[in-house]
Amino acid sequence: MSDDLWFREAVVYQIYPRSFQDSNGDGIGDVPGIISRLDYLEQLGVDVVWLSPIYTSPQDDNGYDIADYQDIDPTFGSLADVDALIEQAHARGIRIVMDLVVNHTSDEHPWFVESRSSKDNPKRDWYWWQPSRDGHEPGTVGAEPTNWESFFSGPAWDLDEATGEYYLHLFSRKQPDLNWENPEVREAVYAMMRWWLDRGIDGFRMDVINMISKVIPLPDGALLPMSQLGDGTPHFLNGPRIHEFLQEMHASVFEGRPEKLLTVGEMPGVTVEDAILYTDPARNEVDMVFQFEHVGLDIGAHKWDRSRVDLRDLKASLGRWQEALAEVGWNSLYWNNHDQPRAVSRFGSDAPEHRVASAKLLATVLHLHRGTPYVYQGEELGMTNVPFATAADFLDIESVNYYDLAVAAGGDVEQILANLRLGSRDNARSPMQWDDSANAGFSTGKPWSATNPNYPEINAAAAVADQDSVFHHYRRVIELRHTEPTIAHGDFTMIAPNHPTLYAFTRSHEGTELLVLANFSGDDLALADVVEDLDGWSDSTLLLGNLGTPTSPTAPLGPWEARLLKR
Template identity: 35%
Template sequence: MSTFQPTPTKPWWASAVIYQIYPRSFADANGDGMGDLSGISGKLEYLAALGINAIWLSPFYLSPQADAGYDVADYRRVDPLFGDLQDFDEMLSKAHSLGLRVIVDLVPNHTSDEHAWFQEALASPSGSPARDRYMFRDGRGIDGVEPPNNWRSIFGGGAWTRVTENGVPGQWYLHLFDTKQPDLNWENPEVHAEMESVLRFWLDRGVDGFRVDVAHGMVKAAGLPDWEGQTAMVSGDETNTLASQSPAHQQKPAMDPPSPFFDQDGVHEIYRAWNRVLKEYDGDRMLVAEAWVEQPERLALYVRPDEMQQAFNFDFLLAGWDAQRMAAAVDNSLLANAAVGAPATWVLSNHDTVRHTSRFGLLDPTAFPKGISAEDEQPDEALGLARARAATLLMFALPGSAYVYQGEELGLPEHTTLEAAFRQDPSFFRTNGVERGRDGCRVPLPWKASEPGYGFSSGTPKEGGHAAPWLPQPPSFAHYAADTEAGVAGSTVELYRSALEVRAAHALGVGTHAWAPQHDPGAGVVAFSNGPITVLVNAGSVPLDLPPAAEVVLASTLDSVSQGKLAPNSAVWIAS
């Protein structure tokens, strides 16, 4: 088992830069058009050279793939799409040999409907122990024809599906997501024991931590009361109400009444138990929460000393390209995390959001669309990339841990013209296309501009050549292929490498944030210092004067700084 030792003062995760890998879209080593674990192994040197500290893998477990692997049929098996346990072990060993930690996804809120437990539940009567592992309930109304309550699925439509028992309609089961993702019953001790066993299975293999999917969702309010609200995974609605008026520390309004199935206090006892499991292992193993919690103070509860080590900072992700909103997100996040003694995390994109390079190129760069299609507003690709590069310099200079979504180091945009015939996200189908879905940010990466599929597939070709990537790539991806950017001054990948080198050299991840004299969010300027680096971000419309004789350490583009001024939509690091 591979192990790592913590630094004398801070555990590794407190300041790590963690790279999210969406396995099916990262690299394909066997030519079948689907990314795999061997493909990841083949690119680990690239990631190590980029300067990241860890990788996080989205689900690779056995699954019917109704929701791209977030519908798990067996938590201890690798889906043949991605390889097998030996491939995982080899990838893990190689990552550790390169000094990279490995975090894996854990999906504890629900399983696949093809999981052995759920199949047993379907074959068992009402009130049976097998049914009690899930949220089965009798329906309301005459003969139970109405669902047990009015909850809505995150993916659209109702959150309850009725099963057939002995040829007649029977009970209903809860699925906050797709019908093929039944929610587990976390009131059942067997569920707790099984998930702790799953944790140990992967910890014993040597993983360094877990990203916990829907970490705020496992516990439901007693009695499952009706609720008229509607929630989403990552939503910009509540943040948009604060646009251009958010002073530091302004509180976002809580839902009234609060959701009966998200952010219940009972989830914290689960994470206290998991914290105890991780402490049985050496090497500073960690948990990071994907918790969509509106108020920073509530989110901070997940990272108290006896619970998780990190929680994703969606406030920062949702701020968009707006100086006031970015500054407020930084202030609020640092304040809330400091209250519980936890480091902050920063993230701009992930597998559930439109890539920030494209969001920042919209007419409203704070907008948060649920996917973009050819019928929607098309982003200004160049403007979005310029802003994205500037936002990256802001993020990497902040103390705490930063998360990078695969391809953002290439400046990769969203696939905004993906045809409906290719879409696979269940949210697209459950909303009849009203939500465009998340496929546009999940398109396979371009590695080599001149090769079919932009080099996504390698290894021994299938008969007739490599299969086409599982999602088609837009022609523009040729301009962002890794081989066209490597070693090229001014390219986005070289910006990331340079920024991460400076970040590491000056230990910015464990540094201290302080607003600089130039900080003026109302004028579009975000400015702060961290150790020997001062960061200036110009989100305004006019050039910004740099301090006299400023020593530029790094600029977001080659032409960001000219004649002592910082151009709009740019950022710069200067020596303090």
């Protein structure tokens, strides 16, 4: 395999630093805490660690509002700590990838402080500033330059009283959007990226990177259901200059580097056709994208309208991405991250009798697809959603805004809370569960976010000590990606796509065939009438199972059972 394609055999582990490990007792995770857990990550076998933002930030959006790209927030440590992390991770063969948030900055970033200081400031055009809509006084209803709704609720424009103009913020009002049309903005971003690469990091995960190019002039969007605001996404998702910008970034930042670096673009609303363009190695844009199709299947009229995922829809979605990127481009594979509910509670079963089996099943299915798998901290333990009791337990700005607006609109409080328990980003941000001591071993102080009360049963110390745990299953799956070429390089064929509970597919490469069988239900599942050529697998080798060794490789599957067969 080409050295430029090393990521195809790699597994990435995402760390949300605020919730991973606290080293100084202030209740917030930090970089020294991450360093103290590198042996754990080495034992798990991951190749890359992706850090959610640790830059200087007011923490309005937990670090995704950056006030200084080239310094570390004191909450997390220092640049010297990051240098030590890079060095010690590299000594263990682990690469470090940083989060890159350049669609927007914090409103406390010096660039924006200058930009808002006056209409004729040299950095005024570094952000999106516009006067009020014709015929409207600034600050009146409907005066915003466009009708776009922010992802965090309310208008996507905020009035700056000092200059009388509005600035664009697709997210929080404290996250003004950078104007990528300005070449000075782009070069400032590229210079910052080069600075980090020179410091020794191994690449970037690029936050909402497909939003950096906007349609000009900025138009109104179609009105959203039950809203006075419009949908701006057609005018800033995969915009007219996005490929130009990414190719320019590659030429300015990555070209000529002695080692291939990892570039991952988070891209809401990306289609398979878009992804082929973004990830075609010949186009020099990004190595892979994060797409959101499969994690939107349980969402109804709005994000907080949730239902159980239909497995047939899940197979159709993931299968379509496997097929589309089979010849050109590459997939990223994930069940959850810092923005998504816990995988075992969403796609598996967090019932005590099924949690371990279903967590192992999810690992087996995902990691045997073609693409680079991502493990979100605690996923390898089968961590679950948090049983939040009251509205006060939710901390995430998106969840808080939804609750306030839904209650103000007369919504049923209990239903609103039920929606939040299913969909809130807070589920992923509860502290990592290290052991059964106070605060799950995360901190000697009061954690910034409540620890899941199930930590005495679900924790890393217990999992590492138990060879049959979810942790060791993940370790075995990761090891197989490193040792079985068919997993990284084989083709993919879905089996029984219309079956409501069986997820099955084959992988083949240079004469080797693998078969994955997974029962997404709490009932037994016979295979004889479902899987074609089942007899041909009767003498196959069981490479991996989550419920012990079956009487035969093709015996009926038990509840939440998964098998990996080889012939």
